[in-house]
Every structure is written in structure tokens, then in C-alpha cells.
Amino acid sequence: MRASNHLIGVVNFLTFLLSIPILAGGIWLSSKANSTDCIKFLQWPLIVIGVSLMVVSLAGFAGSCYRNTFLMYLYMWAMFFIIAALIGFVVFAYAVTDKGSGRPVLNRAYLEYNLEDYSGWLERKVSDPGYWAKLSSCIRDSRVCSKMGRTFHGVPETSDMFFSRKLSPIESGCCKPPTDCGYGYVNETLWGPGGGLVGTNSDCARWSNDQRQLCYGCDSCKAGVLASLKHSWRKVSVINIVVLILLVIFYVIAYAALRNNKRMDNDESYGETRMTKSHPTAMHF
Incomplete structure (x- = not known):
């Protein structure tokens, strides 16, 4: 015993x-x-x-x-x-x-995230406007996008350097516009006209160069949160x-x-x- x-x-x-x-x-x-x-x-x-x-x-x-x-x-x-x-x-x-998972993009090392790839209870909760307002505010306050900038010997990274980076789902979905929007790279969180028509993706109209807005209202940002x-x-x-x-x-x-x-x-x-x-x-x- x-x-x-x-x-x-x-x-x-x-x-x-x-x-x-x-x-x-x-x-x-x-x-x-x-x-x-x-x-x-x-x-x-x-x-x-x-x-x-x-x-x-x-x-x-x-x-x-x-x-x-x-x-x-x-x-x-x-x-x-x-x-x-x-x-x-x-x-x-x-x-x-x-x-849900990230989608590969031609000539890009990072993946892009689409909300339609996700479904179920968690996707519905994240998509709720009231809950997303709190969630996007939290992401903004975490300053994850403002920390994306890199310099090499004091020189900001070029577009080719940026495109070869492996971004986190939050960085890819919330801090830049979707690639199919056709925006041109200026820096990590600043994008201008790319010389072509803006894509039909609804997130294209939601993107803003205002550093307090960026793509925090985008479906790609919600998908990035779910992927993370x-x-x-x-x-x-x-x-x-x-x-x-x-x-x-x-x-x-x-x-x-x-x-x-x-x-x-x-x-x-x-x-x-x-x-x-x-x-x-x-x-x-």
C-alpha cells in the first residue's frame, strides 16, 4: 500500500x-x-x-x-x-x-490573405463591425506597421528588397494594399499610383496612405489576423x-x-x- x-x-x-x-x-x-x-x-x-x-x-x-x-x-x-x-x-x-491559408503572389516572397478563404465562428466574430473596430484599434496601437521600415547602411530599402521579404500575416494584410490593386511602392506603408488601373478588389478603395488608416479596414487585414x-x-x-x-x-x-x-x-x-x-x-x- x-x-x-x-x-x-x-x-x-x-x-x-x-x-x-x-x-x-x-x-x-x-x-x-x-x-x-x-x-x-x-x-x-x-x-x-x-x-x-x-x-x-x-x-x-x-x-x-x-x-x-x-x-x-x-x-x-x-x-x-x-x-x-x-x-x-x-x-x-x-x-x-x-x-484558410496565405496565397502565393507572383514575384513576391510574402503571401497575401483573403477573407473568403476563411469561414466559421471565428471568421464571423472577426467580421463583426463592433468587434473589428476594437480589434483594428488594438492592431494600430501595437504599431506593427510602423516597425516595418528597414534601412541598409542608412539607405531605405528598395521595392525589390521589400518584395523579397517574408512578411507576417498582419504586415501583409494590414500594412500594405493587396498586390492586385496595382499600387506602386514608395516605402513599406506608403504606396502611390502604379501607372495602371486600380484593381476591382474592394480593399483597393479601403487602402489609405494615412498612417492611422492604412488597410486596417480591409478584409485582407481581417484575414491576416486569422492567419496569425x-x-x-x-x-x-x-x-x-x-x-x-x-x-x-x-x-x-x-x-x-x-x-x-x-x-x-x-x-x-x-x-x-x-x-x-x-x-x-x-x-x-
Whole structure:
């Protein structure tokens, strides 16, 4: 029985360690939201799951050390719901970031992003005018576009240098007009007539050289936000899946050890009962 308690204690300690990458992933997404993505609600379930797992692991560790049956059963039930929540969270994250990717452009190293490539709940939320007003304001305040400028030996980069850059989805979608609009390069966030007709893309009319406007009202900017979010969430989801598999393994081990404890408790109780019946005079000592 002592060995089973030690095993449960080790499993709880390992579970506590597994809560750290989950919590770290949520904090990392929160920092990404503050800098580029600006979608600040999706990381909170991850943070809550990480903190809950950490607290539950400590409770289970205490229960195994002090042989507190109540804490151990509380730990098992709580772990079950945490695993279920993490499964639901991973499925949800993949579902809302499933569709959409950047499109390659001729003679450009960067990709361009189109809102029609995305669909589902997250696309509808980002497209909501009221929500996008807050989201675009956050992107503007992050100054991601104003940080795009580069110089080489004090000389601003040329158009060929810019076209050979691999821009982030936010930079490509929000800080410049779409390529098919036909605007000519002046600098990273300043574009003039390209000598041809402006394209039929509705974002062409939304583009502005006003540094407070740029393409923050464009559908390409919304698509860039979704692409950036998808990239961030896929990184975290890989870690979550690995952690989830390990949690299920640890849960099965802890459950088997707890059943072993219960069986040994029953065997001890049965042995004491038989001893009492075999030696009734022992009750008089």
C-alpha cells in the first residue's frame, strides 16, 4: 500500500509539471494577443485549465502523502473533468482555425490573405463591425506597421528588397494594399499610383496612405489576423496534444493505484474481522 501511495504521489508531481507548459502556452498566447493578434479571449480557457491542473495536482499530492481518501477521490474526479475540458479545448481550437491559408503572389516572397478563404465562428466574430473596430484599434496601437521600415547602411530599402521579404500575416494584410490593386511602392506603408488601373478588389478603395488608416479596414487585414491566430494556436495545440496524452496515461496509472489501495484496505478490514471472530477473548484484554 505504501508503494501505491508513492506511485500516486509521483504521478501527481508529474501532473503538476505538465500543468506548467499548459499555463505557459496560455501566457504566451496572451502576450501574442497584446502585440499582434489582439484576440484576447481564446487564451483564457487554457490559462484556467493550467491553473486548475496545478491546484488539483497539489491536492492529489497531499492526499497521497497523508493517505487522505477524500482528497484522492476529489483529485480523480477533478482530473477527469480537466482532461475532458482539455480535449474539448483542443478540438475547438482546431475547428475554429481549420480553414484558410496565405496565397502565393507572383514575384513576391510574402503571401497575401483573403477573407473568403476563411469561414466559421471565428471568421464571423472577426467580421463583426463592433468587434473589428476594437480589434483594428488594438492592431494600430501595437504599431506593427510602423516597425516595418528597414534601412541598409542608412539607405531605405528598395521595392525589390521589400518584395523579397517574408512578411507576417498582419504586415501583409494590414500594412500594405493587396498586390492586385496595382499600387506602386514608395516605402513599406506608403504606396502611390502604379501607372495602371486600380484593381476591382474592394480593399483597393479601403487602402489609405494615412498612417492611422492604412488597410486596417480591409478584409485582407481581417484575414491576416486569422492567419496569425491560426499559426499561434497550431503551435500551442501541438504541445496541448502531447500533454493530453501524458495526462491520460498518468490518470490511468493513478486510477489503478487508487483501486489497489482500496483493495488492500478491504483485505486489511477483512483480515481484522476474521481475527476478531477467531479470537473473541481478545476483546477482553
